[in-house]
Amino acid sequence: MRRLLIALLCAAFAVAIVSVSATTAAPGHAQAAKKKCKKSKKAVAAKKCKKHGATTTPPSGGSGGTTSPTPPLDTDGDGVPDSTDNCVSMSNADQADADADGHGDVCDTCPLIANPGTASCPPTLTDLSTSTEICEGHIDEAAGTVTLSAPAVGDTFVAVTSGDNSKVTITNGGTTVLNAQTTGTVFMSGIAQGGPVTITAALNGGPTQTSDISVIACM
Numbered sequence: 001m002r003r004l005l006i007a008l009l010c011a012a013f014a015v016a017i018v019s020v021s022a023t024t025a026a027p028g029h030a031q032a033a034k035k036k037c038k039k040s041k042k043a044v045a046a047k048k049c050k051k052h053g054a055t056t057t058p059p060s061g062g063s064g065g066t067t068s069p070t071p072p073l074d075t076d077g078d079g080v081p082d083s084t085d086n087c088v089s090m091s092n093a094d095q096a097d098a099d100a101d102g103h104g105d106v107c108d109t110c111p112l113i114a115n116p117g118t119a120s121c122p123p124t125l126t127d128l129s130t131s132t133e134i135c136e137g138h139i140d141e142a143a144g145t146v147t148l149s150a151p152a153v154g155d156t157f158v159a160v161t162s163g164d165n166s167k168v169t170i171t172n173g174g175t176t177v178l179n180a181q182t183t184g185t186v187f188m189s190g191i192a193q194g195g196p197v198t199i200t201a202a203l204n205g206g207p208t209q210t211s212d213i214s215v216i217a218c219m
């Protein structure tokens with residue numbers, strides 16, 4: 001009887017130990033299993049990325065990312081940014097501006113006469129035409145015409161000079177193009193026979209126009 005009781009106690013004790021070891025070992029085993037699963041998932045994802053040629057990027061906001069500055073706008077691609085280009089729509093790397101009005105020569109409608117900002121080009125002298133001949137002894141003969149590129153704003157005086165005052169003189173030193181007109185008549189006097197004599201017209205010191213005239217004997 002005593003032996004039987006001892007045997008039963010031992011059996012009960014053994015069952016208890018097995019039960020306790022089973023309950024305490026379970027969490028550790030579960031954690032190990034979870035870790036293994038997590039690693040396995042990462043490995044699968046990495047393999048998938050590699051297969052599609054993608055690379056992993058650091059999370060945004062971290063210290064690993066860098067941004068390059070946006071280059072300034074250069075519409076005509078001449079190397080001069082729009083913000084400082086004197087001709088934004090046409091390439092002019094040299095930025096040439098003969099009349100220094102801020103409009104580059106290549107897109108300045110009047111490159112030799114300053115028209116800063118939105119100002120239109122002022123009228124300029126475009127032509128001087130004279131008779132081929134003028135009569136000796138004729139005084140104040142209408143023998144020439146000057147032409148402006150646009151109607152004069154106010155009365156505009158055009159200076160005209162003779163290359164040889166002993167043969168041809170210019171009455172009043174030139175002619176006046178009246179307000180809103182584009183032409184003016186040049187009066188001359190024939191002094192002595194000879195020629196050709198070069199006549200020159202100039203407006204406000206700008207480009208000049210020239211023409212030749214001779215003095216002949218007239219009946």
Ligand SMILES: [Ca+2]
Nearest residue numbers: 076078080085
């Ligand atoms: Ca440019």
Ligand SMILES: [Ca+2]
Nearest residue numbers: 099101103108
């Ligand atoms: Ca200019």
